[in-house]
Amino acid sequence: RKEVEQDPGPFNVPEGATVAFNCTYSNSASQSFFWYRQDCRKEPKLLMSVYSSGNEDGRFTAQLNRASQYISLLIRDSKLSDSATYLCVVNFGNEKLTFGTGTRLTIIP
Amino acid sequence: GAGVSQSPSNKVTEKGKDVELRCDPISGHTALYWYRQRLGQGLEFLIYFQGNSAPDKSGLPSDRFSAERTGESVSTLTIQRTQQEDSAVYLCASSLGPPRSEAFFGQGTRLTVV
Numbered sequence: 382r383k384e385v386e387q388d389p390g391p392f393n394v395p396e397g398a399t400v401a402f403n404c405t406y407s408n409s410a411s412q413s414f415f416w417y418r419q420d421c422r423k424e425p426k427l428l429m430s431v432y433s434s435g436n437e438d439g440r441f442t443a444q445l446n447r448a449s450q451y452i453s454l455l456i457r458d459s460k461l462s463d464s465a466t467y468l469c470v471v472n473f474g475n476e477k478l479t480f481g482t483g484t485r486l487t488i489i490p
Numbered sequence: 491g492a493g494v495s496q497s498p499s500n501k502v503t504e505k506g507k508d509v510e511l512r513c514d515p516i517s518g519h520t521a522l523y524w525y526r527q528r529l530g531q532g533l534e535f536l537i538y539f540q541g542n543s544a545p546d547k548s549g550l551p552s553d554r555f556s557a558e559r560t561g562e563s564v565s566t567l568t569i570q571r572t573q574q575e576d577s578a579v580y581l582c583a584s585s586l587g588p589p590r591s592e593a594f595f596g597q598g599t600r601l602t603v604v
Contacts (some may be wrong), residue, residue: 413591420547423579424595425533472591476521477546478583484530 384408385471395489399460401485404469405451413472414445414452418465419483425468426452443483456486464488492516494596496582502602505570511599515584516540522565523593524557524585533581539565540587572603 384407394400406414413429417437431436431443431452442455456463495514501510515522524536535549539559550556554573559565569576579600583593 397516402602415592424597427592428595430592470593476540476545476587476591477535477538478585478591478593479535480525 496596513582521586
C-alpha cells in the first residue's frame with residue numbers, strides 16, 4: 382500500500398460546481414498534513430495546511446479524519462482557474478514530506 | 491531571498507556527463523528537500539537535509555546521485571554519468587522545519603539527457 386494515496390482522476394467538473402477530493406495515508410502517527418496545487422509544468426504551491434479541527438480559506442475547506450486516516454479538500458463555486466493537479470502531502474513525523482501522486486481537476490466552462 | 495531559487499532552470503547534457511544542480515533555500519529555512527518529477531508523474535522524494543546533515547537519503551536512486559548542503563544555505567545535487575532515465579524536473583523545497591513544516595518550492599531544473 383502506498384504511504385499516501387489519491388484518486389488520480391481526472392475530475393471534469395462544470396464551473397460553479399462543488400468538488401471534493403480525498404486522500405488516505407498509511408501511518409496513524411502522521412503529524413502534519415497539507416494540500417498543494419500544481420499547474421502544468423510549474424512547481425507545486427502550498428494551498429493550505431490541514432488542521433485537526435478542519436479549516437477553511439475562502440472557497441476551500443480542508444478536513445482531517447485521524448480515525449479513518451484521510452484528509453479531504455472541498456472546493457465550492459469552482460472557477461476555471463481552479464484547474465490544476467491537487468497534491469496531498471503528509472509529514473509522517475520524520476520531517477520527510479511524502480506526496481501523493483495528485484488528483485487532476487479540470488473545470489469546464 | 492524572497493523564494494527558493496534553483497539553477498540552472500534548464501540543462502541539456504550528453505549521456506555519460508556529470509551535472510550539478512543548485513538550490514538556494516529561503517533564508518532561515520533549516521530543512522531542504524530534493525524531489526524528482528518525471529513527465530506526467532508524481533513527485534519522487536530524493537533526499538532531505540536538516541541543516542547540513544541528511545537524516546534521510548533513502549530516495550537517492552543510485553550511487554550516481556549525491557547531494558550536499560553548506561550549513562543552512564545552498565545545496566547541490568550531483569548526478570554522475572547521466573543516463574537518459576535521469577531526464578526529469580528536479581525540484582528543491584525548503585521549510586522552517588519542525589514544528590511548522592510547510593515547504594516552499596523553487597521553479598525546478600529541467601534536465602534533459604540526450
